[in-house]
Amino acid sequence: MSEAKSYRYIGTRPVRPDGVDKVTGRAQYGADQNLPGLLHAVFVRSPHGHAKIKRIDTSAAEKMVGVHAVATGADFPKVGREAIVGGEGAGDFADLATNVMARSKVLYHGHAVAAVAATSQAIAEAAAAAIVVEYEPLPVVLTMDAALAADAPLLDEHQFTKGLAEKPTKPSNLASYLEFKRGDLAQGFAEADVIVERTYTTSTVHQGYIEPHACTVRVNEDGQAVIWCCTQGHFDVRTQTAKVLGLNMADIKVIASEIGGGFGGKTTVYLEPVGVVLSRKSGRPVKLVMTREAVVRASGPASASRSHLKIGAKKDGTITAMYAKLEMEAGAFAGSPVAPAAMCVFAPYKVDNFKIEGYDILVNKPKVAAYRAPGAPQALYASDSLMDELAEKLGMDPIDLRLKNAASEGVQATYGPKFPRVGFIECLQAAKAHPHYTAPLGPNEGRGIAAAFWFNAGMQSSAHINVNDNGTITIVEGSPDIGGSRASMALMAAEELGIPYESIRVQVGDTENAGFCNTTGGSRVTFATGMAVIQAARDVIGQMKQRAAAIWNVDADQVEWDDGQAVPKPGQNIDVKPLSFGQIAAQSGRTGGPISGRASLNARGPGPSFSVNICDLRVDPETGKIDVLRYTAIQDAGKAIHPSYVEGQMQGGTVQGLGWALNEEYVINASGVMENAGFLDYRVPVASDMPMIDTVIIEVPNPSHPYGVRGVGETPLVGPLPAAANAVKAATGVRIAHLPLSPPNVLAALEAAGK
């Protein structure tokens, strides 16, 4: 379904510019930077889930031949509530600094305590093993109930709950509380003919990116640092590293490598500030690469959650009230995604009476990071499961129930603003009309549907365009390409300028040669950086018209740009032949010099994204094992600039969501030690686990973007959690309110239900 204007380049599927280098091994990833004199770093990590650090003795390590630097918390600027370095940009830098390198306490198993840089990995490992750390173990807080217990051991004695109506009188593991509400909740439930209510829980999961965190850092005697790393946002790496170390950001240049997956997990620093300390101390470049085990134990997984929800509706399906209590684990430092979870949990629906409460809770686990629509999968798993229960209780088709209550243009979202034009109803209609929705099912098979939502982000982006005198151009922008954005940028520029896609090269610049771009996240890049590219192209067109006017000896306002060429405006009676982009570029030297365009913006109106998923699966009653049989993901992309990459996002997100729904979880023992720290035991879906994921792109243009683009990257992860859960209910008759739906969990639930 498309309300397409006619485009020449947008909507086509050319080969991605970075493809060949990526499949031939030429592309440089985080660990691929090598320099003369390079040292290799190894971390010492906490063997305890919670402990005081009594003493660190690095003397034996420092004496070892080949060891050039050892870093501990003592090498970092002091932190503490009173010594937060700054307030802008990336949150609480004291927490970040303490997460990067533990100070007086370790707060989770795997927390970095020291690091060694040596001439070989083997020497660094031996030296790390020679560092003596004396701990005083403390009680480990591993669940939200334990964290909120009256006598709970405190992760941070200076942590007072934020957001409460009354000022707290004593410290707490509850980092913050939030509340969204509108209308009269009690009245809403009183008006309901039917009420459903349930508590849903999810486990800690990891983004599972293939490439571990990795960087190489070089600091010179002037204090000028260069960092090569894999990241979703090198400008944020610069800010965070500067803040953690108290440096001037201008002294840090960050060069983003290609990235082997991030999904939100590569939006914060773990290694880079440590690399700066080690390189500064040693005078040598230092490479830091996490092991897979370190990635899982000590980067930022997604929050485990507990969501208690209640929905009331009239017999015709009209929702009268919605309530959610969302509790999310932050890990060792404040900052779960409970706020976006609260924004999203009821966002697909129009409801006058609702209340959403959010709890951000500290536990002795690694600090969580963003994971593809952070907070939304956990929250919508709960709400869209409960919507399914409501449909069942009402005896309504689940799509009809959603259509009855669907958010649409002008509806005031539960998170505040009125929706602009959105494509939720179109997605629901497409799902209902899709052959998949009415295809027959076999024994032990079930079909679930789910609706999903992500608000998408705009934020700051910059782009500039350099025009070559043979009519080709280069676009330089600062958004790491995590999903084909080079191709999308080139397509939008081709459309604006009227020149072939093949004439365009796109470079992801570093923090010096590219204008500032916020991190690649929030599904913002095609929308916001794309808009910067479009504006930079228009800056170029303005100059092209001026140059054409100079060649024709007329005024620039007598010239217009039409499909890749300058032409006289109608009615100007100027007897000239059109000048193509390439012709004007070839004459740029004599008409004033090279042509370049620039744009930067803080993009507003990213355009919310909705999807509807249909999931068929079979539950083996003997083992509890689930096989996904068929999956259709339907999503409003606004406008798909490069449809293959939109489909890729939908397919990839679906598979990640199914992994979260069906198998993935951190298995953490009573001491706080994760027991499945590797891809053998932490089971992400592989190709043979999955059917082909069918996709349907809906195109309801975002009115805030010249081409109607909405972000597409995150919404796809959300639907699979409730869709799979609803399908399991359909297949088994049992509502399992905990993820993952792994064989032991499913089998236990079936047995408990007497099946």
Place this chain on the structure above:
Amino acid sequence: MSEAKSYRYIGTRPVRPDGVDKVTGRAQYGADQNLPGLLHAVFVRSPHGHAKIKRIDTSAAEKMVGVHAVATGADFPKVGREAIVGGEGAGDFADLATNVMARSKVLYHGHAVAAVAATSQAIAEAAAAAIVVEYEPLPVVLTMDAALAADAPLLDEHQFTKGLAEKPTKPSNLASYLEFKRGDLAQGFAEADVIVERTYTTSTVHQGYIEPHACTVRVNEDGQAVIWCCTQGHFDVRTQTAKVLGLNMADIKVIASEIGGGFGGKTTVYLEPVGVVLSRKSGRPVKLVMTREAVVRASGPASASRSHLKIGAKKDGTITAMYAKLEMEAGAFAGSPVAPAAMCVFAPYKVDNFKIEGYDILVNKPKVAAYRAPGAPQALYASDSLMDELAEKLGMDPIDLRLKNAASEGVQATYGPKFPRVGFIECLQAAKAHPHYTAPLGPNEGRGIAAAFWFNAGMQSSAHINVNDNGTITIVEGSPDIGGSRASMALMAAEELGIPYESIRVQVGDTENAGFCNTTGGSRVTFATGMAVIQAARDVIGQMKQRAAAIWNVDADQVEWDDGQAVPKPGQNIDVKPLSFGQIAAQSGRTGGPISGRASLNARGPGPSFSVNICDLRVDPETGKIDVLRYTAIQDAGKAIHPSYVEGQMQGGTVQGLGWALNEEYVINASGVMENAGFLDYRVPVASDMPMIDTVIIEVPNPSHPYGVRGVGETPLVGPLPAAANAVKAATGVRIAHLPLSPPNVLAALEAAGK
């Protein structure tokens, strides 16, 4: 002497931004790029000065283990007069292509015939030695007389002299002829009371840059090439490589490394197209590094010259006529710098009757390249030596003679335009007033003075500026920094923006992330790229004013920029505190996004540069050895942005010029083989050879530049040739009309003169 406006940053001498990395070995030069799977290339070069290539057999080399690719002329697109690839930009690409890799003939000893890429340098050398080339030797043409003889062997049978009044009927080694004239030469000489006339000759010399030509090239299966190389102009490397290979320039990215000297010699390609061929054939990255011997034999030295000059003057010193016949060796392909030589030879003087003829002559030597004011040292060596003879004959002080005839504002230059404001008279006056000019001399000591000139270049440059939200900025421009231009760019931006030099980083971008810049040459960068930086800064200021206006809720035209802050325009009665650059930058996100500025231009009015040099030296009558005792270089810089780097240019140019004057020359045997191909035998001055070079910067602002900048890099090389020759005459009484003034040459001349 200075007509200085008051500046805060310009004219100061801060530390250069690239200094630490250069002195600590971190800076990456041409050979410092290493990649996985790197191959090393070795060339097969001609053992003949002139020969037909009958057959090349690469089969043995290709079979050797470790050899991945062999390239010969057959791997390149066909060339020939009828197959010139293109016409724009960098001259005759067929000649360039044939110089890069010989086709049917070799034209000089050392001409590249084949190249091998192998897994090690040793294997590549062995394989190169296994390539069999069968030659048919041809007579070697080594002098201009031999080249112009009626029955001379032809280097190129398709070469017809260009520029003659009558169309030539047969091919010739005279590639081109040119003529500049004005007035009535015969009448001018008839009016003269005194006439001087002499023929001066100079030898082939080399720029003597420390860093050999080097590059690493990687081509992928898509045909996308990346070239890392040391060059004065990576955009030209891109153009030339594309033209030589018939590629789309957009498929070639060139990254300029730091450069260990160029002086004009790194403005053309030798290795890069061969690297593309070898990498394409092998599928691997290839590193190509010239040996010192290859640099001297097969890169681009400076032309040997023969200049016959005649000057007539009245008794009071007024010049009535000037004549010059300038003959210069082009080497194996057309293109000596005889045109700029002709532009410069009489440029310092006002003269109504003159004629200048130029001859560009092919000989079997490597094709010459630019060398710091190309053509001017040879030409002004002759004219300023003859001016000295004229002064002597007139019994005039040589500075007074020059003052009598000095070019100044409004005088029509011998090369065409009327001079804008120039500082020649100021330099002459400063020389005359300098204590050096009247200091006593001892036995066998002499003092020479010389005037020098270079017209300087403007050309195309681009710059963009990215503003960080902490108030620091990065400038990205595309001019390789060969003389401290990063510091100069930062100083000019600091002055414009009113922010500290330390807040500014300057990056030399690659051909994709920087806007187009012509090659660093012609003393153009501080002038032209500097002007682009200034304009980009003004673009930033425009936006800063808009942002301040938005913060104050006033119109942008009510705001002005004053010394680093936005203030309300006087009389606007707006009650606000000024907003600093940093304050506005910090709020850029909420006022519209990041701030960046851009500019590109084709710079006009570079501003001619004059200098006057005073040279004291002692000639050992026993050995002919010359010791330079004292040297004062006086030069009009227009405005010295960073005086230390202006002084550095003056000192470095002087020393190179003294090397050319006193010792340097290609010793070429009768077979065309250079016999002194290394720094042991090709004698460049070392520190112990030289006194401290004193400098006096004159500042007569160039009216075409916002800060009055004139180019300074090339003029310093010109004066030392005539200054040293004139000093030798003063010390010995003998006019030696040939350079170098090496001990054997001086001794022979003294003996011939009976001294």
